[in-house]
Amino acid sequence: MERLPGFRDFFPRPLPQKNQWEFEARLHLFAAWRRVLAVYGFKEYDGPPVEPLELFTKKSGREIVGQLYNFDDKGGRAVALRPEMTPTLARMVATHERQYKKPIKWFSIPQLFRYERQQKGRLREHFQLNADIVGEAGVEADAELIALLIDVLRALGLGSDDFVIHLSSREAWQAFFREHGGSGTDEYEFFQIVDKLERTPEETAAVKLDKIGVPLEAVRRFITEGELTSQLKIVLKNLRARGIDQFVKIDYGVIRGLAYYTGIVFEAFDRRGEFRAIAGGGRYDKLVELISDAKTDLPALGFGMGDVVLLELLRSRDLLPKGASSVDVYCLIEDEALRSDSLNLIQGLRDAGFRVDYSLVALKSNKQFCQAMDMGASFTATLVPGEQLTVRLKSLADRKEETVAVVDCVAVLKRRLAESHGD
Numbered sequence: 001m002e003r004l005p006g007f008r009d010f011f012p013r014p015l016p017q018k019n020q021w022e023f024e025a026r027l028h029l030f031a032a033w034r035r036v037l038a039v040y041g042f043k044e045y046d047g048p049p050v051e052p053l054e055l056f057t058k059k060s061g062r063e064i065v066g067q068l069y070n071f072d073d074k075g076g077r078a079v080a081l082r083p084e085m086t087p088t089l090a091r092m093v094a095t096h097e098r099q100y101k102k103p104i105k106w107f108s109i110p111q112l113f114r115y116e117r118q119q120k121g122r123l124r125e126h127f128q129l130n131a132d133i134v135g136e137a138g139v140e141a142d143a144e145l146i147a148l149l150i151d152v153l154r155a156l157g158l159g160s161d162d163f164v165i166h167l168s169s170r171e172a173w174q175a176f177f178r179e180h181g182g183s184g185t186d187e188y189e190f191f192q193i194v195d196k197l198e199r200t201p202e203e204t205a206a207v208k209l210d211k212i213g214v215p216l217e218a219v220r221r222f223i224t225e226g227e228l229t230s231q232l233k234i235v236l237k238n239l240r241a242r243g244i245d246q247f248v249k250i251d252y253g254v255i256r257g258l259a260y261y262t263g264i265v266f267e268a269f270d271r272r273g274e275f276r277a278i279a280g281g282g283r284y285d286k287l288v289e290l291i292s293d294a295k296t297d298l299p300a301l302g303f304g305m306g307d308v309v310l311l312e313l314l315r316s317r318d319l320l321p322k323g324a325s326s327v328d329v330y331c332l333i334e335d336e337a338l339r340s341d342s343l344n345l346i347q348g349l350r351d352a353g354f355r356v357d358y359s360l361v362a363l364k365s366n367k368q369f370c371q372a373m374d375m376g377a378s379f380t381a382t383l384v385p386g387e388q389l390t391v392r393l394k395s396l397a398d399r400k401e402e403t404v405a406v407v408d409c410v411a412v413l414k415r416r417l418a419e420s421h422g423d
């Protein structure tokens, strides 16, 4: 039975085929995400993977609504698999914000579902790091979030030759739109056209824009010559002070496809332009109010960074970890009469926290040894009969052997493993 198109299997090593998705790479990514978010003082949260359909139809905008996995559940409720995390976060915060000091700095790593046309970098499910700050209207928060995005990518080994963050301003575009006589009802339509400009044939874009009454020429001029907003100037100064302004550039070609953004917006791209956007986000000061039916009004901002493009990028730059060993000790049972004693030794080693494996059934010694090698074990341990049982430890790195008393085994292994890790 085939898996559904646009969904992934994640395999442990060795991968059954090249170009499969690797579970360990995903763990590596999540660990780096969690590490940097903790460094910035963000706390982790999660919400339900299935939400009332209305949560997303309310304010995500047509683009995401057209990609929803939605259905009626057995209770007749209209529900959807979450295509993004932001409305869920807005709902959670709107309901319980009084319990939390502001600004609220939260992150999450949800699996999201969008019924998209499958293409490079875009699937029907993906994991997405979401980092958001709620309750701070000052533009310093925008700078902090962009610095965080930069540091997340740097923590994965990517440098300023690998990625760049394009900064723009929804506000500037709103002002441009009003100056050209645009009316409120067409605004989102206009943002959508600008968002897709690069991927739309010139004539089609011109006709669409004409209908709204904005000339394509003026849009193009604004993208190249639009003046920097005072907020963007502050963000640039802030990033310069941290010494990380080489990771950003101003690009009014970015406007973001989602409906709810209100201020500074940004997208991260690989420098060579080989991949789709790595991450995207911005300020959305009205979403909490909208989702709470005006019961709560809090400014907010955040970004989402998907695992699909990022893993492809890291693989292409050879920045994913190479096969780490899965066991510390492989216990060789060369004499089946010693299986019970060996199990006792194995249990003791596992209780001490070592990763231990062994053959579940009787197996020739050389085959057991091959298994130890395949697993990348650091040591083999073999019980040796005698007046008293002893353990023969063999380092697989330098093949040195030593025989130790069973009671000393844990202590010696701890020492040897620390030495081999250079501690």
Ligand code: HAM
Pocket (backbone or CB within 6 Å): 083, 084, 085, 086, 114, 116, 121, 122, 123, 124, 125, 126, 128, 130, 131, 132, 258, 277, 278, 279, 280, 281, 282, 301, 302, 303, 304, 305, 306, 307, 308, 309
């Ligand atoms: P978004 O631009 O729709 O924003 O998605 C953010 C990132 O998620 C993209 O840049 C991309 O890396 C990844 N992504 C999106 N769709 C797919 C897909 N079909 N397959 C693979 N990766 C994908 C949002 O979702 C906003 N809610 C982010 C946000 C958080 N804004 C404020 N807070």
